[in-house]
Amino acid sequence: MIFQVFFALCRCFQELKTCRRGKSSTSREPDFGGTENFASSPATLTDCETLLKKNEETCKRYNFASGWSKVRVLGEGGYGKVFLLRKKKNKIARKVVLSQPTDCGFSSEEIIHIQMSHPNVLKLYCWEQKANVLCMNLEYCSRGDVASHLLNLDEKDAKSYFKQLLDGVAYIHLRGIVHRDLKPENLLLTKEKVLKISDFGLADFFIINGKEIRLTETVGTESYMPPEVLQPGRKRYLGPPVDLWACGVIFFKLMTKRKPWSRADLNDEEYRMWVENRKGLYKKDGWKELNKAFRTLLNLLLEPNPTQRIYGWRRACRH
Numbered sequence: 001m002i003f004q005v006f007f008a009l010c011r012c013f014q015e016l017k018t019c020r021r022g023k024s025s026t027s028r029e030p031d032f033g034g035t036e037n038f039a040s041s042p043a044t045l046t047d048c049e050t051l052l053k054k055n056e057e058t059c060k061r062y063n064f065a066s067g068w069s070k071v072r073v074l075g076e077g078g079y080g081k082v083f084l085l086r087k088k089k090n091k092i093a094r095k096v097v098l099s100q101p102t103d104c105g106f107s108s109e110e111i112i113h114i115q116m117s118h119p120n121v122l123k124l125y126c127w128e129q130k131a132n133v134l135c136m137n138l139e140y141c142s143r144g145d146v147a148s149h150l151l152n153l154d155e156k157d158a159k160s161y162f163k164q165l166l167d168g169v170a171y172i173h174l175r176g177i178v179h180r181d182l183k184p185e186n187l188l189l190t191k192e193k194v195l196k197i198s199d200f201g202l203a204d205f206f207i208i209n210g211k212e213i214r215l216t217e218t219v220g221t222e223s224y225m226p227p228e229v230l231q232p233g234r235k236r237y238l239g240p241p242v243d244l245w246a247c248g249v250i251f252f253k254l255m256t257k258r259k260p261w262s263r264a265d266l267n268d269e270e271y272r273m274w275v276e277n278r279k280g281l282y283k284k285d286g287w288k289e290l291n292k293a294f295r296t297l298l299n300l301l302l303e304p305n306p307t308q309r310i311y312g313w314r315r316a317c318r319h
């Protein structure tokens with residue numbers, strides 16, 4: 001299995017390099033109701049007006065505005081609610097949030113999400129904005145999120161989910177986007193156990209006009225955030241290493257059902273041991289259950305230095 005994951009990581013890295021050269025990916029559209037295909041993503045990330053028009057057409061074509069009945073609430077929080085909706089045999093999830101209308105060029109959740117088209121990324125069919133309420137019509141994942149399956153997860157599924165996560169992350173990065181909130185709650189599962197990355201609420205572009213930019217905001221979920229984002233004061237951090245770090249934390253959690261630390265700063269005992277006394281840490285619960293290959297993988301993904309996080313990975317891919 002470690003080889004499979006390694007290949008997935010290498011593919012991720014190769015695609016990152018492709019991304020910097022500005023090539024686009026090939027992608028498949030997920031089916032809706034098993035038969036119909038929805039709008040495909042535009043070739044460029046900047047053609048916002050075309051994208052808005054296409055979104056409007058899709059919503060009209062599939063008549064998302066009427067005929068759908070609410071079945072139940074799938075998730076709820078400070079952001080708003082996610083509902084399960086049904087129309088005849090078709091089911092969708094509708095995320096309803098308070099949000100101002102989107103201007104072209106503005107990197108909002110729906111503008112970023114609608115451009116994604118990959119088997120391991122949740123499909124946003126289209127969105128509708130009424131006054132300050134935004135409704136996102138999403139592919140429905142009947143098994144819910146990975147977090148709710150963690151305790152009963154066997155190793156085979158854990159490995160499969162992790163591999164699918166890497167495939168989805170490679171694709172997102174290839175589109176010049178960093179997710180910044182990867183965690184089991186944002187990884188959804190279909191009936192067939194296909195993993196779908198969801199919730200682009202904190203995502204942003206890390207490539208603009210073909211150039212890699214650095215990001216500055218302190219955003220994410222604390223226990224999945226890397227040290228360069230958690231550090232106090234002003235910062236300018238690279239995009240992809242943030243998601244790689246979160247993948248490392250998720251891998252640890254999938255394999256051990258625990259989190260490696262609460263916060264990646266030196267005041268946290270476990271994290272300090274990770275930086276200063278790794279051998280000592282390996283004797284602790286959770287860590288001692290991981291074999292050498294899994295630890296090697298974690299050494300690459302949870303590398304405290306973000307530039308080494310990428311280069312360590314590249315070195316590993318060469319061998």
Ligand code: ATP
Pocket residue numbers: 074075076077078079082093095122138139140141142144145185186188198199201
């Ligand atoms: P918050 O801002 O509070 O973090 P959120 O932005 O995280 O909220 P989502 O992650 O999109 O909102 O959705 C919240 C939860 O709703 C998910 O963790 C999941 O359990 C459920 N959910 C969301 N979308 C779907 C879907 N398409 N199919 C099934 N369940 C879903």
Ligand code: MG
Pocket residue numbers: 185186199
């Ligand atoms: Mg979420």
